[in-house]
Amino acid sequence: MSSSFFIKKNANPKLTKKGKSTSAPKRKGEDGKTNKAKSKKYNEEISSDSEAESSTLLKKRQANEEIVYEETPQEKKLRLAKLYLEQLKEEEKNKAEDESFETDLIAGRLQEEVLEQKGKLQRLVAKDIIAPEASEIRVLRGHKLPITCLVIAPDDKCIFSAAKDCSIIKWDVESGRKLHTIHGGRKGTEERHVGHTAHILCMTISSDGKYLATGDMNKLIMIWEADTCKHLYKFVGHKGPLSGLSFRRGTHDLYSASHDRSVKVWNVDEKAYVETLFGHQDAITGLDSLSRERCVTAGGRDGTVRVWKIAEESQLVFHGHEGSIDCIQLINEEHMITGADDGSVSLWSVNKKKPLCTVKQAHGCHGDLGLEQPHWVASVAALQNSDTVASGASGCSHNSQVNVWKCGPSYRGLELLFSVPMPEVFEFWSVLGGWSRTGAQVGTMVETKRSQKRDLYYSSEEKTF
Numbered sequence: 001m002s003s004s005f006f007i008k009k010n011a012n013p014k015l016t017k018k019g020k021s022t023s024a025p026k027r028k029g030e031d032g033k034t035n036k037a038k039s040k041k042y043n044e045e046i047s048s049d050s051e052a053e054s055s056t057l058l059k060k061r062q063a064n065e066e067i068v069y070e071e072t073p074q075e076k077k078l079r080l081a082k083l084y085l086e087q088l089k090e091e092e093k094n095k096a097e098d099e100s101f102e103t104d105l106i107a108g109r110l111q112e113e114v115l116e117q118k119g120k121l122q123r124l125v126a127k128d129i130i131a132p133e134a135s136e137i138r139v140l141r142g143h144k145l146p147i148t149c150l151v152i153a154p155d156d157k158c159i160f161s162a163a164k165d166c167s168i169i170k171w172d173v174e175s176g177r178k179l180h181t182i183h184g185g186r187k188g189t190e191e192r193h194v195g196h197t198a199h200i201l202c203m204t205i206s207s208d209g210k211y212l213a214t215g216d217m218n219k220l221i222m223i224w225e226a227d228t229c230k231h232l233y234k235f236v237g238h239k240g241p242l243s244g245l246s247f248r249r250g251t252h253d254l255y256s257a258s259h260d261r262s263v264k265v266w267n268v269d270e271k272a273y274v275e276t277l278f279g280h281q282d283a284i285t286g287l288d289s290l291s292r293e294r295c296v297t298a299g300g301r302d303g304t305v306r307v308w309k310i311a312e313e314s315q316l317v318f319h320g321h322e323g324s325i326d327c328i329q330l331i332n333e334e335h336m337i338t339g340a341d342d343g344s345v346s347l348w349s350v351n352k353k354k355p356l357c358t359v360k361q362a363h364g365c366h367g368d369l370g371l372e373q374p375h376w377v378a379s380v381a382a383l384q385n386s387d388t389v390a391s392g393a394s395g396c397s398h399n400s401q402v403n404v405w406k407c408g409p410s411y412r413g414l415e416l417l418f419s420v421p422m423p424e425v426f427e428f429w430s431v432l433g434g435w436s437r438t439g440a441q442v443g444t445m446v447e448t449k450r451s452q453k454r455d456l457y458y459s460s461e462e463k464t465f
Contacts, residue, residue: 121332121385126406129388131418140176142169149203151212153226160226162200162214170229180229194231196222204245206252211268213254215242221256223268235266237273244287246295255295259283263297263308277308279315286328288336290384296336298328305338307350320346320355323376329389331382335411337389343374345391345403347411356412363393363403375400389414392422 071079115121145165152159158179159171166184171177184200185193198217205212205226212224221235221242240260247254252268261284265274286298293311305318305325323342330336335356336348345362346355365372375393382389387407393400400422406415 116332116385120334122407122411123386125383125386126388126417129404129417131404131420138176140171142171142178142181143167148199148201151203151205153205154207154209160203160205160212162196162203164199166196166198166200166216168195168200168203168212168214168224168229182224182229182231190218196220202242202245204247204254206247206268207249211247211252213245213247213268215245215256217241219258221245221254221266233271235273237264237276238262240283243284244297246287246289248289248293248295249291253293255287255289257284257287257297263287263295265310275310277310277315279306279308279317280304285324285326286338288328288330290330290333292333296328296330298325298338300324300326305336305348316350316353318348318353318355320348320358326376326378327380329380329382330384331389331407331411332385337380337382337391339377339380339391339393341376343376343393345377345380345405345414347389347407347414349411356410357408357414359405359414362391363401388417 112121143161143163143165144167145163147161147163150159150161152173157173159173160168161171162168168182169178170180172179182195185195185197187197190197196214196216196218198220200214200216202215203213209226211232212226212229214222214224216222219236219238219240219242221238223232223234224230225232235254235256238256238258238260239262240258242256242258244257245254247268253274254266254268256264256266258264261278261280261282263277263284265277266272267274280297280299281302281304282300284297285300287295289295294307294309297306297308299306301324303319303321303323303325305320305328307316307318309315321338321340321342321344323340323344325338325340327339328336329338331347334350336350338346338348339362340346343361343363343365344358346358348355361374362377363375365374367373377391377393379392380389381391388404389407390402390404392402402420402422404417404420406417407413408415
């Protein structure tokens with residue numbers, strides 16, 4: 001065999017094993033180990049904190065998944081049972097707290113009712129009352145002659161006002177518009193006219209808002225359905241003009257006072273006269289009542305305040321003011337406020353025959369130097385079962401005002417909170433926003449006017465007078 005045969009055989013490339021690359025040999029620096037090292041170094045240089053955190057979260061998630069996967073059915077039942085028991089405990093705890101809170105509320109309410117029945121309840125609300133801005137006072141016009149009295153419906157939605165034009169107007173508190181007008185009649189038309197034909201002097205509404213009662217110069221008491229203003233019937237019996245009316249709270253028993261110096265008791269449901277009470281020595285100028293079977297009256301020039309205990313058929317007589325006692329209002333069953341033409345305002349207790357507190361010249365004086373006269377107190381009002389009262393005075397048509405007072409502990413003092421100027425002399429006013437219905441709401445003051453104009457002023461903002 002020639003040597004050239006072996007040379008050709010050796011020149012052929014070597015066969016590779018199955019599965020191995022047959023590429024040409026790599027240069028220096030191109031081998032896999034070198035590139036792998038560089039890639040690893042490069043990856044280490046560009047790694048960030050977020051990647052480290054992601055790997056940590058991934059590990060935790062995997063661990064949690066392993067735990068869940070490893071939980072047996074029995075362990076799962078036990079875990080769910082514990083969660084359910086914890087939920088029940090939390091619900092029972094919240095329920096107990098709610099029941100405790102409700103129990104405290106009920107106990108507080110019962111305690112207030114007991115104090116109210118005893119006439120000793122005094123809610124401290126004076127600190128929350130602020131004077132109204134001029135923009136908050138609204139003026140309602142509708143009467144043709146001076147307004148003499150008004151009342152507010154128990155739901156605080158309506159106001160009833162009456163005037164010397166013998167008319168009655170029902171107003172909407174929210175909008176200020178007239179809802180209904182009962183027109184007055186002329187003198188001599190009493191037989192055919194349904195309504196008053198003489199100056200209306202007093203008015204009251206029952207605590208359930210069902211009946212409205214009005215009294216006039218003709219010695220008549222008219223009973224109306226408050227909702228529809230429909231005339232129901234009239235009471236006749238007084239021998240002088242009516243000066244005061246009041247329903248006993250929670251009933252339809254009506255008390256009336258007159259210039260004939262008597263107090264009469266009526267039952268509106270039965271349309272019946274009950275009895276007459278005598279004692280005053282001059283025309284009665286004011287009357288008020290609350291829940292007890294009794295009423296209080298101001299005796300005008302006889303200088304007395306009287307508490308009439310109707311069930312006991314007795315009366316208590318109180319002396320204090322130097323002038324004519326022209327107005328009276330109960331604060332609670334045991335305390336009341338009065339005003340007189342000597343300019344003084346007094347707080348009374350039914351257990352004391354003298355005033356607990358008297359503020360003389362409560363509204364200042366007017367007149368020339370050396371001839372000053374106090375502004376006579378024309379009206380008083382009280383936010384029932386609270387420490388807040390108010391008085392209205394006149395005596396100079398350019399300086400009429402309403403004073404709002406804070407009562408001291410046990411009603412043994414009066415502190416002036418603020419005054420609200422009025423453009424003219426007014427006669428009667430009342431308080432809107434009873435505590436028995438509105439809780440923490442203090443309410444608004446409503447007052448009527450006076451001698452020349454026929455406007456009704458009131459503040460429509462809550463927690464203001």
